[in-house]
Amino acid sequence: MKEAGAEGFEVCSICGSRAVYYRRASGHMLCVRCLGLELERGVRGFLRPLRALRPGSRVLVPITFYNPIASLGLAFIVSRMKMGYGSVASIAIPGVLVLEDPKGLLKGFKTFKVGIEPLPKTGDPFAILKLDKLWSLKLARELDYNVILMPITSTDVTALTLEASLRGDEELWADLSYYDIINGTLITYALAGVELEAIMAYTALNGLNAYRVSGAPKPETSSYKILYTLKRGPELEFSSYKVLALFRNSALGKLSFKCGVCGSPSKEPGYCGVCRSIRAYDLIIVNL
Numbered sequence: 001m002k003e004a005g006a007e008g009f010e011v012c013s014i015c016g017s018r019a020v021y022y023r024r025a026s027g028h029m030l031c032v033r034c035l036g037l038e039l040e041r042g043v044r045g046f047l048r049p050l051r052a053l054r055p056g057s058r059v060l061v062p063i064t065f066y067n068p069i070a071s072l073g074l075a076f077i078v079s080r081m082k083m084g085y086g087s088v089a090s091i092a093i094p095g096v097l098v099l100e101d102p103k104g105l106l107k108g109f110k111t112f113k114v115g116i117e118p119l120p121k122t123g124d125p126f127a128i129l130k131l132d133k134l135w136s137l138k139l140a141r142e143l144d145y146n147v148i149l150m151p152i153t154s155t156d157v158t159a160l161t162l163e164a165s166l167r168g169d170e171e172l173w174a175d176l177s178y179y180d181i182i183n184g185t186l187i188t189y190a191l192a193g194v195e196l197e198a199i200m201a202y203t204a205l206n207g208l209n210a211y212r213v214s215g216a217p218k219p220e221t222s223s224y225k226i227l228y229t230l231k232r233g234p235e236l237e238f239s240s241y242k243v244l245a246l247f248r249n250s251a252l253g254k255l256s257f258k259c260g261v262c263g264s265p266s267k268e269p270g271y272c273g274v275c276r277s278i279r280a281y282d283l284i285i286v287n288l
């Protein structure tokens, strides 16, 4: 319910201070602080059963091509979360992305700058997501990190599910898993309990921004348009992951090979279609 404060501005449904965001998911008006706390709760609630922030965890937050801004928001949330004793968190940013942090919110992080080749020419969201996962995993292995937090929200999972279904390509379901453990590294969609709009607003309200210099891939997806036409509904709740897993298992069960780069089930021997399209077998990363 929206309420107006004495001075005529909307007030936060939780603490009564000036509201800056209307959260459709809960119907609350929120101030920046309470929005941050809600998002933090969403991230923590998702990561807890995975024990991602346990003592000794080495956590990498890649600033992704898929959504650099949501990645920054996630990094800021992680920076304020209590982690296990002896754990560390760092940021990795591709050389073709530039970040703006006028308040110095992320200055506590160790930051790695990475050169990545080849970069895809396509705007296929699955290709860009795959590339983000592959470069992050490669870097994590090199620098001995064992947890990777990807900025994929519930809205992204919904859009990608729609996209995979519309395209009828079973291989695409491989990247619709909320988490995977690959060679001992946990890679997870840390924002799966959060909606895209909320994290984007929160990041912008904190002055964090990222932009792409020329050549940096940007996902172009038609399913977001469909999703927004439907007025953000029906968005998959994180709790529907069991239904999603059923579809996923049935799609992936039809595939009899395994990709030599990403390890996902594939239609043909050698590589999956996505890895082929981005020449993932040629992928190299360089610490800049």
Ligand SMILES: [Zn+2]
Pocket: 012, 013, 014, 015, 016, 017, 030, 031, 032, 033, 034, 035
């Ligand atoms: Zn508040």
Ligand SMILES: [Zn+2]
Pocket: 259, 260, 261, 262, 263, 264, 271, 272, 273, 274, 275, 276
């Ligand atoms: Zn692959």
